[in-house]
Amino acid sequence: MPLIKKNGAVFWTPKDSKKQLMVWFGWFIGLMLIFLSWRSISANTIWVFAADAPEQLRLMIMRMFPPKFEYLNKLWKPLWDTLNIATLGTLLGIVIAVPVAFLAASNTTPSRKLVRPFAMLILVSSRSVNSLIWALLLVTIVGPGIFAGIIAIALRSVGFVGKLLYEAIEEIDRTQVEAVTATGAAPSQVFSYGIVPQIMPAFAGISLYRWDINIRESTILGYVGAGGIGLNLSASLSILAWSQVSVILISVLGTVIASEWISARIRKMLI
């Protein structure tokens, strides 16, 4: 810790002056970037429209209340579809992600130079593209409906599950694998007795976590035609049926809270 002498007294500072200068320079660049970005957003905004936002919010809330709860009866099927999109999509995603993760992990990949970069590319591409964009594409390819939603969720989940899983595989304890190999086990036995038990808790946790996220994401896929409750949301918004929108929001809230509760329970059981 550097000490600074000033006017005969000694002061303590957390950083020395050179480091402090670097920190200030970093802040300067960062703040400039933020300021320039804000100016560009502000220049493209019609402030007259933005200024009456509180009034718009008040009107919106007024239109949303009271919620039209009879509409809930029409929502059970879309909610069931939403649940299925999330669950089946997660399962399909996991099925694809597991082999890719083993190809991507540096200690299990067959070739670090050829196979690993390719597996990494699959994972990054899948992760960079949001499930809604996948859904947008898939609706034009396989047609509207929950099938497109399931595949969209699966394609997005591959990158997420794959990345976290390959990191877990890379962190396994080598000695256990060596111990199993030393007993004369075949590669498949080394795999199932040396590697799988070590990554199983992480795998279960990752899958549950992704399922939780997928429930949330599948509620909006319908907005682009990929099935589920988002379909009702976009339909209600386009006919300005705000009292139905509030019912939909409440049911989304309920679904998300329920799924979090379920996944917390299962997590406790597994880990």
Place this chain on the structure above:
Amino acid sequence: MPLIHASDGVNWKKKHLIANPYIRIGLAFTAVVYLALALSSVEVNWVRVQEGLGRGAAFVGSFLHPDFTSRWNEIFEGILESLTMTIVSTALGILLSIPVGIGAAGNIAPFPVYFLCRSIIAVSRTFPEVIIAIFFVAMFGFGALAGMLTLTFATIGFMAKLLAEDIEDIDPVQTEAIRSTGAGFFQMLTWSVQPQVMPRLIGLSVYRLDINFRESAVIGIVGAGGIGATLNTSIDRYEYDTTAAILIVIIVIVMCAEYVSGIIRKRLQ
């Protein structure tokens, strides 16, 4: 480790993931019933899928010859707008998430403040960005401002929750040491809490920057600015070469961001 006594000696069996057999079998049974019900309710129009496969192949093929040139202006402006939205919303979101996060930490905040801050976090985290974007677009009009505010709102929930958990996990001894010197609440925050949570806070901020950029590509679909609108239009027009070009730009930026954030996070640890 369970051992089984068989006629030819003692066999060893792998441990089950779930120890309790009733829960294990019950869960497996529920899973099978659910799967059967869920799969039977998925209607697939195979004729339509078959028709679409050609289009799917065209889309995959377009990654081999992406078209950056014919819509370059739209792509460039969209990406620039996405980046500006990302930067402002991340900065603003982190700034606002710090008081909310401190308020949501059970060990240093009084209960009413704790409850209020936890509610803000819950609302922000429950709804997907797109739904929030729909409402902000209705309030502030189409464009990047609505998108920026959406991402800011989502950032608050994300950062504040993780920050609060981090503050709850800090070493109480250091807080006590600072308190015993006669420090007030804010002095305690600066000298005991801040140094302990700062490395993780910076790491999370970089991670959130990355998420915000990816999300900014989506909320344009509902009119909240950014590259999403351009992407949406190109898909609607079946201009897959342009779609591929946009996706490649997004993927490259995300890869760069991840690489840089990896370096930053490694340095902090």
